[in-house]
Amino acid sequence: MSRDYEDVAAKFWNLPTKGEEESTRETLFMDDIIQKAHIDREIDSLLARVTDVTTVLDAGAGVGRFSIPLAKRGLEVTHLDISDSMLKKAREMAEEAGVTDRMVFVKSRITELAGYPSDCFDLVICVDAPVSYVYPRHNQVLRDLVRIARKAVVVSVASRLGFFPYWYNPAQKHQYLVDQDSGNPILKWYPPPTDQTWEAWQPDFEDQRRFLDTGLLEDPDGVVAKMERGETPWPVTYCFLPEELARVLREAGLQDVRLSGPGALSRTVPQPVLKKLLFVNLFARILVAPVVGLIYIGAVGSVVWLDLGYALLVSSMLPKVIGFLM
Numbered sequence: 054m055s056r057d058y059e060d061v062a063a064k065f066w067n068l069p070t071k072g073e074e075e076s077t078r079e080t081l082f083m084d085d086i087i088q089k090a091h092i093d094r095e096i097d098s099l100l101a102r103v104t105d106v107t108t109v110l111d112a113g114a115g116v117g118r119f120s121i122p123l124a125k126r127g128l129e130v131t132h133l134d135i136s137d138s139m140l141k142k143a144r145e146m147a148e149e150a151g152v153t154d155r156m157v158f159v160k161s162r163i164t165e166l167a168g169y170p171s172d173c174f175d176l177v178i179c180v181d182a183p184v185s186y187v188y189p190r191h192n193q194v195l196r197d198l199v200r201i202a203r204k205a206v207v208v209s210v211a212s213r214l215g216f217f218p219y220w221y222n223p224a225q226k227h228q229y230l231v232d233q234d235s236g237n238p239i240l241k242w243y244p245p246p247t248d249q250t251w252e253a254w255q256p257d258f259e260d261q262r263r264f265l266d267t268g269l270l271e272d273p274d275g276v277v278a279k280m281e282r283g284e285t286p287w288p289v290t291y292c293f294l295p296e297e298l299a300r301v302l303r304e305a306g307l308q309d310v311r312l313s314g315p316g317a318l319s320r321t322v323p324q325p326v327l328k329k330l331l332f333v334n335l336f337a338r339i340l341v342a343p344v345v346g347l348i349y350i351g352a353v354g355s356v357v358w359l360d361l362g363y364a365l366l367v368s369s370m371l372p373k374v375i376g377f378l379m
């Protein structure tokens with residue numbers, strides 16, 4: 054059955070429009086700008102500390118939001134993804150960036166990493182939740198990601214505490230729309246709330262309880278049933294608790310785990326203020342995006358209930374090679 058769950062993700066991410074959609078995320082969603090800035094900073098900070106990094110695996114690499122910049126820095130990047138649509142767009146973008154000679158594109162699943170020898174990539178990244186789409190094999194995939202990394206790991210997954218207010222508040226996503234008048238069809242996913250939105254909304258306490266207990270956004274068998282009816286549902290998504298993620302990674306061999314909720318603080322900022330901060334001009338965007346996402350980083354590791362970003366970001370240098378803790 055678990056293979057079926059992954060097939061839902063394969064179908065969803067293989068939609069022909071997905072490559073284009075993913076490549077415009079930062080022009081549409083404020084939370085994507087913030088989250089990407091946060092992950093960029095985490096990767097930068099690791100690369101500043103870890104010596105001799107030449108090879109990188111980006112697992113579930115999408116259209117190359119992270120793999121292409123890493124190749125631009127001169128690293129040898131293996132860009133692995135389940136989706137032809139993503140890989141096609143990623144190849145085009147790598148071509149435009151002039152980095153195809155430093156990139157290898159692999160169509161594969163992150164549940165199929167067993168063939169890679171231990172320690173075979175200096176840096177392994179797997180960000181913006183591919184691990185959350187492989188339930189119930191998420192922990193095995195985390196262990197494999199750590200196993201094949203020689204020096205450092207950066208992983209981000211869906212966060213249970215962060216998704217809870219997002220999933221059960223029909224107006225929540227609207228707060229993060231960049232421009233509801235842009236005419237881009239993606240924005241129609243999240244129409245602004247109206248009086249009808251509120252009238253139609255009914256709290257479903259049983260479902261909320263189920264979500265908090267299981268970490269699954271929807272009942273997996275219901276999702277598979279939708280696919281069998283010919284639909285392309287949102288994939289089965291497993292949302293981690295912060296301590297759970299840290300524990301699995303420690304058990305996999307990481308001794309130092311740096312955990313944060315990217316974009317958590319921005320969720321407390323009203324939309325018009327956030328929009329102004331990010332879009333007043335390019336300077337403000339570059340300056341403020343990392344700050345709004347990052348103020349939380351110190352707090353979240355120890356005060357886990359404050360994590361309200363919808364992702365959890367974890368990074369670690371591997372002590373077995375580096376010899377010191379961050």
Ligand SMILES: C[S@@+](CC[C@H](N)C(=O)[O-])C[C@H]1O[C@@H](n2cnc3c(N)ncnc32)[C@H](O)[C@@H]1O
Nearest residue numbers: 066113114115118134135136162163180181183
């Ligand atoms: C939200 S996108 C993030 C892409 C990229 N990491 C980024 O941050 O731009 C999730 C990616 O995971 C990929 N994915 C989902 N399930 C996967 C699996 N089982 N194996 C490999 N890739 C997978 C999807 O095709 C998609 O490109």
